[in-house]
Amino acid sequence: MSIILSDISKNFGRFSALNHINLEIPEGELVALLGPSGCGKTTLLRIIAGLEQADSGRVLLSGEDKTEQHVSRRGIGFVFQHYALFRHMTVFDNVAFGLRVKPKKIRPSTGDIHRKVHALLELVQLDWLHDRFPDQLSGGQRQRVALARALAVEPSVLLLDEPFGALDASVRKDLRLWLRSLHYELNVTSIFVTHDQEEAMEVASRVVVLNHGCIEQQGAPSEIYDHPANAFVSKFIGQTNVLQFDQQEGLLLPNTPPDGKSAHVRPHDIVLAKASNDDNAHAVLRDWQHLGALIRIELEKISPYHSGLSIFVEMPNEQFKQLALKKGDKVTLQIQRAHWFH
């Protein structure tokens, strides 16, 4: 089911949480609402769900205006950040809840409910825990029960609030990939909220970057990474060096710097070489860290204007070994690609 948000605004007292949000999500996408905390992403998710009312604007699901419709009739599945499992019910009863509260006329028979719940629990690989209570589960297990519970009512849209926020790093990695493959298996339009850009880039087919209640950019992960729309997106997504240049400086740039703008340069877009003499050196090597296949090199820029500025460069391990650099070595830099923002 497609989702259209048109001109959504929401204020909490004098604080403007969302500011004229327009967003269109095509059917079957897995979308990440990404932004720093307090940017309004959870509020937006709750407005789509109907758990919160927007001050103005409309919410359209499958082209139908659902703005006034109660959360219980929107046909959405919502997975809460802290799972919100019913603590007094077993895993089975939690998942069955959505089926059992259906009006008598459309409620499945006990046998059907039984089959369906077990099928869902098998889907999330937790059928063996069906008679446990939420307290007896680990974080990752609770998360999957919450997901099975939301899926039981066959929602046309699945909304997940910080789905991996409260999990251990290792569990988180597994669940991310699992959620992604589950999404392609079920093909339910899904939106998840996250403040972790890595998570958004890894899981989502489409990323919406929010800041201060406004959409900064939306698009495929690669699009956002390679062509950030503004300085905020460039700094928020991935690592970026923000550098200021004036004409005299000798760093080799791909183009002449526009006036008054800063260059946003990805660490892997800088080529580094040992300086042949002190005069043409751009930076001094301070330190480096191993990031698995890559090395992150910390440099200090040599400049009469901005001394002490750190520049990060990333390059493959092998390449770094061939350069045979030591701490304190002087190096030259060549910037291959830069985005210019104010």
Next chain:
Amino acid sequence: MNAVTDLIKTAEAVKRPALTDPVWLRRALTGIALGFILLFLCLPLAVVLIEAFAKGWATYWSALTQPDTLSAIRLTLLTALVTVPLNTLFGLCAAWAITRFQFPGKSLLLTLIDLPFSVSPVISGLIFVLIFGAQGWLGEWVSAHNIKVIYAVPGIILATLFITFPFVARELIPLMQEMGSQEEEAALSLGASSWQMFFQITLPNIKWALLYGVLLCNARAMGEFGAVSVVSGHIRGLTNTLPLHVEVSYNEYDFVGAFASASILAGLALLTLVLKTTLEWLQQQNRSPT
């Protein structure tokens, strides 16, 4: 290294006398506490029972089965039967409003709920006399419509309602605040109606606290003296509740009657304590099921 272990040793040496008091002090404190409990809690209870049975089981029974005593018991039960369900409902509403909605004046409401606790019961009774009494604000309107409030059963019920209002709300508010509304929102998002949400999600989570509040509310409704005394008028067989009947009988030198009625209230208190302990235990079990 040696210096560190030395330091730890000194710390332990310092800690020991600070945490454990000398034997004589421990015994003295325990003795005082036990003596106090014996003197002020157990002794009166014993006196009530001894006095009630001073002239034998038959006299006790006939004191209890006097028409006036029976009518006092009936009125007490009636009062509890009306006020407890009403205050359960009010308490639920108040707790729901305070923990689930944002509205101006919320903290004022929270303070007002405690008002019956902070006002002397006599004043609480007096309020109703000032409102519904012959010279009260609504006195003329009430008598014009032939309704008797003061010195009648409605007044007793009103005063008891006022006095026992905070018990249920006070139990529920902290619990519901701590629980948050996410489980309720989850139930709604799964298609539950508001009633289904309340009866299947909210109520099971708050039931022990609710029962606890109802129990305390009931104990107070049956035992309230001050406020009821002001509005009742002490009419024997008509507007005397059990606590008032105890006083009236005692003042008329009917000691067996007074203590027999008192023994019922004392029994009620003991029963409440047992139930209260059971509920607390169940609540504890419920919070940590693993």
